[in-house]
Amino acid sequence: EVHLVESGGGLVQPGRSLRLSCGASGFTFGDHAMTWVRQAPGKGLEWVAFIRSKDFGGTTEYAASVRGRFTISRDDSESIVYLQMNSLTTEDTAVYYCGRETGGSTDYWGQGTLVTVSS
Amino acid sequence: QPVLTQSPSASASLGASVKLTCTLNSGHSRGAIAWHQQQPEKGPRYLMKVNSDGSHTKGDGIPDRFSGASSGAERYLTISSLQSEDEADYYCQTWDNDNRVFGGGTKVTVL
Numbered sequence: 252e253v254h255l256v257e258s259g260g261g262l263v264q265p266g267r268s269l270r271l272s273c274g275a276s277g278f279t280f281g282d283h284a285m286t287w288v289r290q291a292p293g294k295g296l297e298w299v300a301f302i303r304s305k306d307f308g309g310t311t312e313y314a315a316s317v318r319g320r321f322t323i324s325r326d327d328s329e330s331i332v333y334l335q336m337n338s339l340t341t342e343d344t345a346v347y348y349c350g351r352e353t354g355g356s357t358d359y360w361g362q363g364t365l366v367t368v369s370s
Numbered sequence: 371q372p373v374l375t376q377s378p379s380a381s382a383s384l385g386a387s388v389k390l391t392c393t394l395n396s397g398h399s400r401g402a403i404a405w406h407q408q409q410p411e412k413g414p415r416y417l418m419k420v421n422s423d424g425s426h427t428k429g430d431g432i433p434d435r436f437s438g439a440s441s442g443a444e445r446y447l448t449i450s451s452l453q454s455e456d457e458a459d460y461y462c463q464t465w466d467n468d469n470r471v472f473g474g475g476t477k478v479t480v481l
Contacts, residue, residue, distance in 0.1 A: 355465035
């Protein structure tokens with residue numbers, strides 16, 4: 252059974268950094284692209300970033316709203332995907348979900364971790 | 371970049387059917403999409419992928435009451451025999467080589 256478990260969320264001041272982790276199990280982690288999606292309070296889903304599998308170069312793509320501030324990475328030996336978030340603003344307050352991708356779509360989701368950016 | 375349009379809300383009676391629409395923008399009308407369900411206070415759940423020819427592939431454990439279809443640039447999700455637990459937000463998602471895109475979501479109310 253596929254499991255994705257996010258961690259690392261919390262309260263952080265504007266301008267500071269935070270790193271989210273997502274541990275995966277139940278599938279061959281290295282075979283899949285992985286993605287981060289966020290949801291601000293009362294809002295819809297917003298894609299943040301994804302990282303391709305090593306077979307596709309392990310390259311990364313970002314939404315314009317986070318490009319240059321956030322970095323997605325993966326550790327295939329530990330089945331973990333990370334999201335390093337720098338220069339956080341109040342607009343980054345959201346529940347952050349990690350997801351497994353298959354063919355572009357997110358076919359499994361984690362339960363989410365809340366990031367609150369506030370002074 | 372692809373863009374997806376969804377109606378903000380839909381409703382139907384318990385036991386009835388509801389059909390949700392997700393429309394792809396010009397230039398991306400032949401793309402596949404995925405449907406996701408988000409029940410109140412829960413994380414999203416993958417329902418299915420719908421291709422331009424109407425074929426669809428459901429996620430693990432998704433009931434037969436959920437089905438997908440396509441017509442032109444429109445992708446559909448039909449929920450039959452509506453249950454109270456189907457009251458949720460439904461998002462469509464699409465993708466190209468560099469982007470992932472979500473529609474604004476449709477809130478389904480079971481009357």
